[in-house]
Amino acid sequence: VDQPNTDVIQGTLDMLILKTVSLQPMHGFGIARRIEQVSRGSFKVNPGSLLTALQRLERAGCLDAAWRQTENSRRAKFYSLTRTGRKQLEVETADWTRRVTAVARLLKAEA
Amino acid sequence: MSVSLWRQLTRGLRALTRRSAVDQEVADEVRDYLDRATAEYVARGLQPEEAYRAARLELGNVTSVSQQVRESGWENLLETLIADLRYAARRLVAEPGFATVTVLTLAVGVGSTTAIFSALNPILFQPLPYPDAGRIMMVWDIFTDGSRADVTFGTYQELLERSRSFEALAVVKPWQPTLIGTTEPERLEGQSVSSTFFRVLGVPPALGRDFQASDDRAGAPRVVILSEGLWRRRLGGDRTVVGRSITLGDDPYVVIGVMPPGFENVLDPSATLWTPLQYDMSQDRAWGHHLRMLGRLRPGVGTDEAAAELARIAGTPVREFARVPWASLKNGLTVNSLQDDVTRGVRPALLIILGAVVVVLVIACVNVTNLLLARGVRRRAEFALRAALGAGSTRLIRQLLTESLLLALLGGAVGMAVAMLGVRALIALSPPELPRVHAIAVDSSVFAFGLGLTTLIGLAFGLTPALQAARSDQHQELQHGSSRTSSGHRRTRSALVVAEVALALVLLVSSGLLLRSLQQLFAVAPGFQSSRLITMQVQTSGHRFDEDSTTYRFFEQALEAVRQVPGVTAAALTSQLPLSGDMDIYGVHFESSPTQRAEEDHSAFRYAVSPGYLETMRIPLRRGRLLDEHDRSGAPLVALINESYARREFPGIDPVGQRLRIGPMDSPLYTIVGVVGDVKQVSLAISQSDAVYTTPSQWRFADNVMSLVVRTRRDPTALVPAIRQAVWSVDKDQPIVRVATMDDLVAASAAERRFALILVEAFALAALVLAAAGIYGVLSGRVAERTREIGVRSALGASRGNILALVVGQGMTLTGVGISIGLAGAALASEIMVALLFGVSHLDPVAYLGAMMLLATVAVIACSVPAWRAARVDPASTLRAE
Numbered sequence: 001v002d003q004p005n006t007d008v009i010q011g012t013l014d015m016l017i018l019k020t021v022s023l024q025p026m027h028g029f030g031i032a033r034r035i036e037q038v039s040r041g042s043f044k045v046n047p048g049s050l051l052t053a054l055q056r057l058e059r060a061g062c063l064d065a066a067w068r069q070t071e072n073s074r075r076a077k078f079y080s081l082t083r084t085g086r087k088q089l090e091v092e093t094a095d096w097t098r099r100v101t102a103v104a105r106l107l108k109a110e111a
Numbered sequence: 112m113s114v115s116l117w118r119q120l121t122r123g124l125r126a127l128t129r130r131s132a133v134d135q136e137v138a139d140e141v142r143d144y145l146d147r148a149t150a151e152y153v154a155r156g157l158q159p160e161e162a163y164r165a166a167r168l169e170l171g172n173v174t175s176v177s178q179q180v181r182e183s184g185w186e187n188l189l190e191t192l193i194a195d196l197r198y199a200a201r202r203l204v205a206e207p208g209f210a211t212v213t214v215l216t217l218a219v220g221v222g223s224t225t226a227i228f229s230a231l232n233p234i235l236f237q238p239l240p241y242p243d244a245g246r247i248m249m250v251w252d253i254f255t256d257g258s259r260a261d262v263t264f265g266t267y268q269e270l271l272e273r274s275r276s277f278e279a280l281a282v283v284k285p286w287q288p289t290l291i292g293t294t295e296p297e298r299l300e301g302q303s304v305s306s307t308f309f310r311v312l313g314v315p316p317a318l319g320r321d322f323q324a325s326d327d328r329a330g331a332p333r334v335v336i337l338s339e340g341l342w343r344r345r346l347g348g349d350r351t352v353v354g355r356s357i358t359l360g361d362d363p364y365v366v367i368g369v370m371p372p373g374f375e376n377v378l379d380p381s382a383t384l385w386t387p388l389q390y391d392m393s394q395d396r397a398w399g400h401h402l403r404m405l406g407r408l409r410p411g412v413g414t415d416e417a418a419a420e421l422a423r424i425a426g427t428p429v430r431e432f433a434r435v436p437w438a439s440l441k442n443g444l445t446v447n448s449l450q451d452d453v454t455r456g457v458r459p460a461l462l463i464i465l466g467a468v469v470v471v472l473v474i475a476c477v478n479v480t481n482l483l484l485a486r487g488v489r490r491r492a493e494f495a496l497r498a499a500l501g502a503g504s505t506r507l508i509r510q511l512l513t514e515s516l517l518l519a520l521l522g523g524a525v526g527m528a529v530a531m532l533g534v535r536a537l538i539a540l541s542p543p544e545l546p547r548v549h550a551i552a553v554d555s556s557v558f559a560f561g562l563g564l565t566t567l568i569g570l571a572f573g574l575t576p577a578l579q580a581a582r583s584d585q586h587q588e589l590q591h592g593s594s595r596t597s598s599g600h601r602r603t604r605s606a607l608v609v610a611e612v613a614l615a616l617v618l619l620v621s622s623g624l625l626l627r628s629l630q631q632l633f634a635v636a637p638g639f640q641s642s643r644l645i646t647m648q649v650q651t652s653g654h655r656f657d658e659d660s661t662t663y664r665f666f667e668q669a670l671e672a673v674r675q676v677p678g679v680t681a682a683a684l685t686s687q688l689p690l691s692g693d694m695d696i697y698g699v700h701f702e703s704s705p706t707q708r709a710e711e712d713h714s715a716f717r718y719a720v721s722p723g724y725l726e727t728m729r730i731p732l733r734r735g736r737l738l739d740e741h742d743r744s745g746a747p748l749v750a751l752i753n754e755s756y757a758r759r760e761f762p763g764i765d766p767v768g769q770r771l772r773i774g775p776m777d778s779p780l781y782t783i784v785g786v787v788g789d790v791k792q793v794s795l796a797i798s799q800s801d802a803v804y805t806t807p808s809q810w811r812f813a814d815n816v817m818s819l820v821v822r823t824r825r826d827p828t829a830l831v832p833a834i835r836q837a838v839w840s841v842d843k844d845q846p847i848v849r850v851a852t853m854d855d856l857v858a859a860s861a862a863e864r865r866f867a868l869i870l871v872e873a874f875a876l877a878a879l880v881l882a883a884a885g886i887y888g889v890l891s892g893r894v895a896e897r898t899r900e901i902g903v904r905s906a907l908g909a910s911r912g913n914i915l916a917l918v919v920g921q922g923m924t925l926t927g928v929g930i931s932i933g934l935a936g937a938a939l940a941s942e943i944m945v946a947l948l949f950g951v952s953h954l955d956p957v958a959y960l961g962a963m964m965l966l967a968t969v970a971v972i973a974c975s976v977p978a979w980r981a982a983r984v985d986p987a988s989t990l991r992a993e
Contacts, residue, residue, distance in 0.1 A: 027143065027147075028140060028143070028144050029143065029144045029147040029148060030147075032144075033151070046171075047141075047144055047169065047170045047171065047176060048171060048175070048176040048179045048180070049179075051137075051140060051141065051144070051176065051179075051180045052179055052180050052183045055180055055183055055184070056183060058118070058122075059115065059118045059119050059122050059184070060115045060118070060119075061115035061118055074143070074146070075139070075143070076143050076147075077136075077139075077140050077143070084115070
């Protein structure tokens with residue numbers, strides 16, 4: 001049985017993370033689930049890639065990270081968007097939109 | 112931007128320094144993810160165990176996720192590098208033999224190449240340190256025999272007016288004034304120059320002014336320009352010195368300028384002060400061949416154009432510039448660049464040394480290749496195992512690159528030390544005629560080139576095991592361990608050894624030929640007995656010697672005083688000393704020579720010698736009589752000539768009683784009273800020896816520089832202070848310089864050949880050792896590979912002798928092939944050495960046989976160690992090991 005491809009489109013993971021975190025600070029698991037839910041299951045995030053991307057974005061200054069207490073006194077690493085991250089998100093969103101529009105236009109023209 | 116950079120740096124450093132805390136954080140985060148996923152699956156209604164399994168499935172391998180996160184930072188690369196380096200270092204320590212040989216090979220190759228290129232670069236390749244140095248030319252007169260000669264002032268005057276090729280023309284001659292100051296008198300090396308001298312070189316004084324045409328007229332006020340070194344040493348670097356005067360001899364000279372600190376005077380590096388020549392055409396000396404002429408070409412004028420123009424001028428005499436017969440320019444003039452001129456004498460030796468060092472570098476490269484190939488074979492099993500355990504091929508290649516780079520780095524460090532020591536040794540060994548010695552420094556670009564080359568080789572051949580591991584069947588490799596080698600591989604290594612042996616033989620033959628030349632050279636009789644002879648130059652300076660009689664009297668009294676020194680058996684004076692660099696040549700005209708050659712064809716060394724000189728030097732008398740006390744001014748003029756000259760000029764006729772003129776046609780006739788043995792004047796290798804001897808008082812002027820030769824009973828150097836005191840007891844102001852034993856002068860005249868010999872010998876030795884190491888390495892490798900086979904052989908009854916013979920035979924076959932190729936190579940290569948050879952053919956059998964035997968002996972020794980190891984293989988244990 002052919003399973004639908006649920007890989008995150010290459011090069012978009014950073015943008016998806018930034019967008020997700022822009023609403024509120026979140027931990028890694030929360031981000032993964034959120035992306036799955038909002039995409040209605042179209043994308044499943046690979047945890048290894050996610051955590052690596054989070055570390056990279058944190059080092060790049062797009063995210064701040066902090067350990068915080070959560071419900072039933074567990075600790076989790078929460079990521080929040082920085083000013084740099086917000087700018088980065090805008091740039092990437094604009095870029096993405098431009099490209100998607102272009103692809104859509106091409107596909108329409110073919111049809 | 113800066114935030115991210117800061118974070119990259121701090122986070123990375125934190126990961127490096129607090130590895131466990133950072134690892135724990137990553138592990139916590141992964142753990143948290145797993146817990147939350149499990150909780151979610153439970154919330155969806157799964158049993159706790161199933162939920163945990165589902166969460167694990169989603170996350171994947173916890174360890175590898177953590178690792179993935181950890182490895183994403185830059186610090187990870189650094190950590191791997193450090194781990195690789197540590198591992199590489201451990202590997203090298205585990206194989207000390209391999210490591211030492213490789214590092215030393217690299218060091219010798221890179222170090223010696225760097226040292227030699229560093230030394231030769233300023234001499235052969237770099238332009239001279241003047242602006243547009245390529246435009247500075249030397250101009251020479253040509254003698255009938257085709258040799259180059261110094262020009263006369265007359266020729267200079269004519270060219271100044273008639274030549275258009277040069278922006279400026281200058282003439283220069285040595286000048287040795289005595290500086291009188293607060294301390295004892297010091298004789299300085301200087302130059303008398305035309306006012307254009309510094310303009311030709313293109314370097315004006317840094318302080319004060321350059322010479323002007325008005326300084327260079329006969330009778331103009333005496334002025335002097337100082338070198339920066341002299342100015343600092345004797346005048347304390349005083350900037351107000353310009354315009355003041357210093358005393359040279361008995362005369363005040365006004366200092367008008369000081370040259371800049373870096374100014375190099377390649378024509379005479381020892382010159383420290385300059386004064387105008389102040390010649391004019393009315394002077395006798397205007398027609399003496401004793402001036403060096405140099406010129407700066409106009410921009411756009413080539414050497415060929417200048418040569419053509421000078422040839423035209425030489426061929427068309429004009430009335431305004433009447434020429435004398437001995438400067439008639441009928442053989443033309445020659446032009447060559449100053450650079451060529453400076454390197455002319457040493458170029459053949461230097462090119463041969465350069466060739467030798469390149470051969471050593473090639474052998475070093477071949478050896479490193481061989482060592483790394485052999486090592487690759489030994490490590491195939493290791494790499495197969497690591498590949499089987501999951502090491503990616505990039506990881507393996509990175510590991511090998513690290514090892515190669517570590518080797519190159521170590522080799523480079525030792526090589527740099529070799530280069531620095533080598534340069535120092537080269538300067539210490541350099542023959543006196545080697546120009547620009549103080550411009551020699553370790554050349555970093557050459558070093559980088561050599562190191563880069565060997566590193567590249569290291570990288571290329573060091574990678575083979577990793578490539579093989581990536582390519583080949585790991586299972587098979589693991590099974591066979593290191594016991595098998597592809598035959599292609601073995602052939603490559605054999606070919607490399609053959610190449611090494613051949614190259615080493617070329618160098619050995621070359622050094623053998625040089626050694627034989629030097630032997631032959633020292634077997635040449637100089638024409639006098641050099642043992643227990645001490646020589647020194649005595650000069651008169653000051654106006655009290657303006658009268659020739661004062662000079663004669665001073666020298667006679669000084670000589671008498673020296674003869675009284677205890678331990679002196681004989682002493683004499685001569686106006687020029689054999690093998691000392693003195694060169695005083697006059698045209699000689701025989702009143703009635705049966706050969707009737709043109710006048711300017713007869714030129715000979717002119718010696719004004721005190722009676723007793725020939726006896727002191729032990730130059731043998733062949734005919735007639737020697738000079739004695741009666742041959743003084745007023746007495747009939749007499750002269751001696753040497754025997755080969757006499758034979759050539761008076762074949763079958765008794766030369767005694769014949770008459771000759773020395774110099775111009777209006778000079779008086781001397782009667783030949785004796786014939787003496789030939790003497791080597793210029794060097795042992797040059798047989799030009801035509802000579803005319805007169806006494807000082809019968810010569811037409813008083814030479815004010817004379818060389819004292821003293822024969823002593825015992826060690827001549829011990830008497831130097833006493834001899835000096837004896838001269839100074841007559842007049843304490845006269846400088847004494849150039850003190851040397853005659854033996855030293857004889858040795859120094861072969862200095863250039865000796866320099867080439869020492870270096871080529873050193874390189875031949877290095878090549879021999881490297882070739883032996885190569886043979887040893889290849890045979891050891893083969894013995895190790897064939898342990899089983901050897902075990903089987905001895906189990907089947909081969910004796911130790913058989914096995915020894917087998918291994919040595921293999922080694923000597925390679926050596927034999929190498930030697931045959933090397934012989935052909937040496938025969939070709941030695942042809943370029945002809946300029947340096949003396950008394951031996953470039954195919955001298957002694958040199959070739961000697962080199963072959965030496966190489967063969969060393970090869971046998973190199974073979975015998977692995978052969979011995981093979982002979983001791985215990986058949987039982989090797990067969991059991993299967």
